[in-house]
Amino acid sequence: MAKINNNYLKLPGSYLFSTIAKKVKTYGEANPDKEIIRLGIGDVTQPIAPDIIKALHAAVDEMGNADTFRGYAPDLGYDFLRHAIAEFDFKSRGCDISEDEIFVSDGAKCDCGNIQEIFSTDNVIAVCDPVYPVYVDSNVMAGRTGKYDDELKQFKGVIYMPCTKENDFVPEFPSEVPDLIYLCFPNNPTGTVIKKNQLQAWVDYALKNGSVILYDAAYEAYISEEDVPHSIYECEGAYDCAIELRSFSKTAGFTGLRLGYTVIPKRLKVDGTALWDLWARRHGTKYNGAPYIVQRAGEAVYSEEGRKQITAQIAYYMENAKLILNGLKDLGYEAFGGVNAPYIWLHTPDGMTSWEFFDHLLEKANVVGTPGVGFGPHGENYFRLTAFGSRENTIKAMERFKAL
């Protein structure tokens, strides 16, 4: 008699963005004359840059020709892409990461969800609160947590590290030592960052305690300030305690193309076993490589023209971020992030809950954002706006804020 994985039943009802989508749909249907501006879900809106499109077309042509057709890709990614990544994302910043420590995948969401598999189910994880839901949910599914506490809005057996304006959105060391520590900087949802010396302290903490840091740097390309690390491998000792997860989604608008990668230094060992070997085994057994054409697109991101075009796209979004951040501040809101990340995290006015502010904004301004509490209990009274809209919509949204 087959039995289901009961851990799935611990997950509370509906996913944040489905709830938002339903609310927006209901409002839209009841108010067909209103023009709704969506600054909620973190999806890009700019098209893929011209030189990447050129690379895609060229690769498609190769696939249509018997002499240049490519079948199964190497499990860990094509050398041309792994080489470009190692050179531009790591060696250029002084990080000693070689191309065979890069595992190419079809996106950071999959990697974030799957990476926990190589660890024992009795590891205790620590996450920031608020947090990107995939870290916790994937661990719930694997049985690495207890039940969901409806009152606390937290899973038992998980260490939540509050990140609020009181601690500048940088987690403090928890009282219980975690085995696996998820950190994401520049942060989703808060848009805030960690300074190099603060990240170094976390690396030292992990080394001292034998913990492994799972470092999600999906928004690295948005960093504009000095002294903000682009990679955890800029910290001393990180090769021995940290895995880094990266994405092309926000760097180059690949949300619909799907490309990411994970870095596992070969020297990173747990219990004498190289985590590289385990992750390679997982790739070999349960994955068959990212599409050749998409890997060629990824390579083009690192070409001279590609980099120029990507930089311009990011600058476009960050101009939106500036408009939102300064606009909110001018209106007297407490707002954070938006300088090194495409997210602006505002504190809701007048003691409104996150969902009250969501409804208020949807109904009065026809602007959609994301309720902070959807990312965890310490996101209550916060609200996320994204810089991924068009300039026109961003300006319009800020005018509507003014009129609120």
Next chain:
Amino acid sequence: MAKINNNYLKLPGSYLFSTIAKKVKTYGEANPDKEIIRLGIGDVTQPIAPDIIKALHAAVDEMGNADTFRGYAPDLGYDFLRHAIAEFDFKSRGCDISEDEIFVSDGAKCDCGNIQEIFSTDNVIAVCDPVYPVYVDSNVMAGRTGKYDDELKQFKGVIYMPCTKENDFVPEFPSEVPDLIYLCFPNNPTGTVIKKNQLQAWVDYALKNGSVILYDAAYEAYISEEDVPHSIYECEGAYDCAIELRSFSKTAGFTGLRLGYTVIPKRLKVDGTALWDLWARRHGTKYNGAPYIVQRAGEAVYSEEGRKQITAQIAYYMENAKLILNGLKDLGYEAFGGVNAPYIWLHTPDGMTSWEFFDHLLEKANVVGTPGVGFGPHGENYFRLTAFGSRENTIKAMERFKAL
């Protein structure tokens, strides 16, 4: 202190195809004048068909234009593709599968590896022997098996169902009742099939015992004979006990493009829980959809021109299969498969082991195949050849067999 997933350590050393690759490399380096023909790994060689290439280019152009750019895809796949799949692969064959029961993914290998996650770790699995290694290995990693027995070459706690010429390569009901039953027809590696009444008996068995069948139909497009089911849903009652996994890799040469899908009927329940809900939750949490451009390519597979071109490609490979099968039989080999599948499964002559025959064939004929024992102990004394080579190489390989 982090701890690794020790289940990974149960997996024996090296992956079948890496071992083959190393042996071939060593031989090639020692004999640089020899021209090696590869009929080993099951990768296609024909380029992507013209109308699919056209669809890819069109979709790439859409991604480069702000008005038609697509970001995150729907988790479960675009409706245009799910609709085409439901119509052409199921409704046209009388199967009552609707488009929202189709989960689009980046390939059947991922789906085959991941599907076990929605079941409890204390389910007992049954697999054919020989078998595609992903079914067992992914269950080993999840902790659903005991240790590997070096002598038996089997994992403890797994039910192996021998498939040999003695039972026409169709598994018999095991003495212990399994919870999850992996079946793959047309079969990899044997190239043999199951008749409709035989598959119906398995469906009845699963219904009677509350087991779930995981039915891998990746090679369905190669079926040429009547009375061989293309989908398990052609059997009565299968909606209540079976999940079907499908691939575009062998159907349309997508090994390097990555596209597949899983079918879970909404009515399929275990312990009162719809498996559809669990798999949807997994997609939502740990997956972000197949690339838009690849899904458009998948749609083109079902267009009128696309279907014609695909049919011609499959006919090309199946002509190779015929040349191999008949060639071997003419030479006095016992050979199987090759009529409804692109694989030919031969019984090694003179009592040679699978690896002895591998070395013999590599050294004397410079032809690479796959040792049957690599797929399980009952694959010993068998050997797999694939029909995916070029016509020229296939003919040349058979001439070399003749000269052996």
